[in-house]
Amino acid sequence: MRKYILEIAIGVVPVTLVFLAFLGVNIVPVLLIAFLAAGFAFAYKGRGKMTAMQGARKKSELTSSPLSFEQIGGQERAKTELIEALDFLVRHEEIKKLGIRPMKGILLTGPPGTGKTLMAKAAAHYTDSIYLAASGSEFVEMYVGVGAGRIRDLFKEARQKAKKADKSSAVIFIDEIDVIGGKRDGGQHREYDQTLNQLLTEMDGIHSDESPRILLIAATNRKEMLDSALLRPGRFDRHIGVELPDKKGRLHILKLHAANKPLNPEVDLERIASESFGFSGAQLESVMNEGAIYAMRDNSELIHEQHLASAIDKVMMGEKTDREATKEERERVALHELGHAIAAELVRPGSVSQVALSPRGQALGYVRHNPQQDKYLYTKDFLDGQIIIALGGAAAEEMFYGGRSTGSRGDFDQAMNIVRTLVESGLTELGIIDANMMTPDSWAKVNRSILDELMAKTKLMLEEKRQVFVEALDVVIREETIGGDDFRALLGKLSKTA
Ligand code: ATP
Numbered sequence: 001m002r003k004y005i006l007e008i009a010i011g012v013v014p015v016t017l018v019f020l021a022f023l024g025v026n027i028v029p030v031l032l033i034a035f036l037a038a039g040f041a042f043a044y045k046g047r048g049k050m051t052a053m054q055g056a057r058k059k060s061e062l063t064s065s066p067l068s069f070e071q072i073g074g075q076e077r078a079k080t081e082l083i084e085a086l087d088f089l090v091r092h093e094e095i096k097k098l099g100i101r102p103m104k105g106i107l108l109t110g111p112p113g114t115g116k117t118l119m120a121k122a123a124a125h126y127t128d129s130i131y132l133a134a135s136g137s138e139f140v141e142m143y144v145g146v147g148a149g150r151i152r153d154l155f156k157e158a159r160q161k162a163k164k165a166d167k168s169s170a171v172i173f174i175d176e177i178d179v180i181g182g183k184r185d186g187g188q189h190r191e192y193d194q195t196l197n198q199l200l201t202e203m204d205g206i207h208s209d210e211s212p213r214i215l216l217i218a219a220t221n222r223k224e225m226l227d228s229a230l231l232r233p234g235r236f237d238r239h240i241g242v243e244l245p246d247k248k249g250r251l252h253i254l255k256l257h258a259a260n261k262p263l264n265p266e267v268d269l270e271r272i273a274s275e276s277f278g279f280s281g282a283q284l285e286s287v288m289n290e291g292a293i294y295a296m297r298d299n300s301e302l303i304h305e306q307h308l309a310s311a312i313d314k315v316m317m318g319e320k321t322d323r324e325a326t327k328e329e330r331e332r333v334a335l336h337e338l339g340h341a342i343a344a345e346l347v348r349p350g351s352v353s354q355v356a357l358s359p360r361g362q363a364l365g366y367v368r369h370n371p372q373q374d375k376y377l378y379t380k381d382f383l384d385g386q387i388i389i390a391l392g393g394a395a396a397e398e399m400f401y402g403g404r405s406t407g408s409r410g411d412f413d414q415a416m417n418i419v420r421t422l423v424e425s426g427l428t429e430l431g432i433i434d435a436n437m438m439t440p441d442s443w444a445k446v447n448r449s450i451l452d453e454l455m456a457k458t459k460l461m462l463e464e465k466r467q468v469f470v471e472a473l474d475v476v477i478r479e480e481t482i483g484g485d486d487f488r489a490l491l492g493k494l495s496k497t498a
Contacts, residue, residue: 067121073256073281074249075115078242082106082119085238089127089169089215104206105216105235107177109223110242113282116219119242120173123217129169130162130212136179139195147180147195155202155214162212169213177218178225196227203235244280247273253281257288264302272308275353277371279315287311309354309483313368318361325364332397333357333365334476335469336407339396340367340389342465343458345491347385353484357476364407370484380427383418387451388458390415395458396469412451419450468494 017027069079088095088103095102106123108116117133124131134154139147158170174180180195206214218236220226230236245253251273258269276284290311295303314320325333334357341355344367353370360366369389375382394408419428423446426432430446438446462469471494476482482490 066125067118068125069122071256072115072118072122073253073284074245075119075242076249078108078119078240079122081238081240082108082123083126085240086123086127086215089129089213092213101234102206102213103215103238104203105218105230106238106240107223107226107231107236108217108219108240108242109221111221111244111280113280114242114244115281116242117173117175118281119240120171120217120219123215124171124173127169127171127215128167129171129215130158130165130167131171131173132158132161133173133175136174136176136181139180145194148198151195151198151202155205158214159212168211169215172214172216174216174218176220177230178220178222181218181220181226181230196230200229200235244278245284247277250276250279250284253284254288257285261288261292262302264304267303267305267308272305272312275309275368275370276312283315286315290314313354313356313360313366316368317363317366321359321361323359323364325359329364330357330477331473332401332405333407334473335396335400336393336405337365337367338469338472338476339392339394339399339462340411341392341487342462342468342491343392343395344369344389345488346461346465347388350484350488352487354481355476355487356481358480363410378421380422383422383427384454387415387418387454388461390418391451391455391458392462395455395462399459399462399466400469415451415454416447419447422450465495 017030021027069083072079085103085106088100092102108119110116120133121131123129132154134150139150154172158172162168162170180199182196203216206216216236223239226236231239251270254269254273254276263269272287276287279287287308288311291303291308294307294310295301298307300307337355337357341352344352351369351371352367354368355365356368357365390411393411394404397404397408420435422428423430423433423438424435428446428450468491472490475490
């Protein structure tokens with residue numbers, strides 16, 4: 001009914017006004033009143049939007065259960081550093097006596113999904129503070145001044161909420177700070193500059209004897225992008241790196257996320273931890289979750305190791321697809337994957353953890369490798385070995401078909417990235433050079449010379465195992481996935497008979 005009233009009014013009012021004007025009645029005051037009313041209505045609607053935004057934040061704050069540092073896996077160094085910094089807030093009386101200025105901002109840096117948000121929440125819990133979160137992108141608006149206004153509101157809200165909850169401190173967490181805290185270029189992005197200026201002003205307004213005390217925690221994975229004004233002493237002067245977890249950390253995170261799941265007691269989480277090298281905390285959480293989903297699909301009451309292994313594949317490569325490949329294609333893919341897997345076992349015995357012929361994500365087949373231990377330093381021999389494993393697929397195709405296919409594109413990208421690392425680390429015959437000074441031509445030359453040499457070596461190695469390829473092909477096509485141990489047993493058996 002309300003809709004109709006509005007429509008009738010829209011139709012009737014202008015006609016009446018035109019009619020009155022036609023009769024000579026002065027309708028200017030009526031128009032003025034109408035404009036004023038419309039202005040008020042618009043402002044009221046805008047306020048509604050603003051409170052809705054704050055409402056969303058209110059909700060996230062209320063729903064976040066108190067999270068302690070014990071619930072964050074790995075990250076021992078980052079946690080210790082953060083707790084040390086937070087003690088400044090907790091022991092503020094002592095700090096005031098010694099004349100130490102208050103800690104205003106802590107910057108958490110590191111790759112996505114490593115637990116930066118969790119750290120900020122745990123910091124609020126540890127210091128018994130109110131927790132307010134926002135993301136840098138929330139402050140970006142087309143209109144100059146809106147972002148700055150939101151920053152002001154955020155600080156105001158933190159102070160009000162802390163007072164209301166009778167807390168002596170508040171933790172404000174700004175994720176993706178690089179969106180508003182990028183280097184100012186003077187003029188181009190005035191809105192961004194104003195927002196950043198407002199943030200700096202608010203930070204300068206934090207005093208040690210203020211109550212409630214405010215601590216700003218920000219997160220970014222692009223620290224080098226930040227304006228130096230943000231990083232100077234007195235602003236974000238504590239930088240804590242939250243890096244990808246090592247094997248011990250991964251095990252810890254897996255155990256935390258396994259706590260509420262029915263895991264088969266036989267599951268070796270340590271093995272899952274070593275197979276998930278390079279995974280972030282968020283990816284590990286996803287492995288446990290996807291593992292549980294696979295168990296449900298199998299109507300299994302317990303989560304078995306195989307479910308978790310499939311979950312690792314899914315997180316790494318994407319969901320299985322039902323792309324139908326022709327027999328010839330399947331054979332080519334099988335030989336290609338065997339090329340990678342046999343090369344891997346020759347270069348690093350015991351390293352293959354799974355050979356699969358089922359299409360996943362973009363790949364038609366794949367070999368999952370199992371790093372025996374986390375590595376952070378690589379020798380030239382090790383990197384050469386990595387290139388040989390990457391080229392194994394194309395080498396096998398050449399051996400059996402006399403040519404390659406488009407299936408090796410990703411492998412070559414990987415090989416060329418390793419060549420880049422070799423060049424940048426001074427591990428090639430070019431010696432120690434500045435890679436930025438290299439022309440595309442010289443890159444092409446160095447790529448060709450290294451890759452051609454290693455391709456020849458790979459082919460020689462694999463040629464010796466030609467018979468193994470022929471015999472293993474049937475098994476791979478029949479079984480579709482072969483675990484690392486079974487694959488090694490098969491290799492051992494075939495190598496003896498070959
Ligand atoms: P982004 O930079 O993308 O915002 P982030 O570093 O803030 O990521 P979080 O939001 O803290 O990452 O983590 C996402 C999810 O991943 C968490 O909710 C949690 O389930 C899981 N997670 C990440 N790191 C850990 C960890 N160290 N311990 C336990 N769980 C973790």
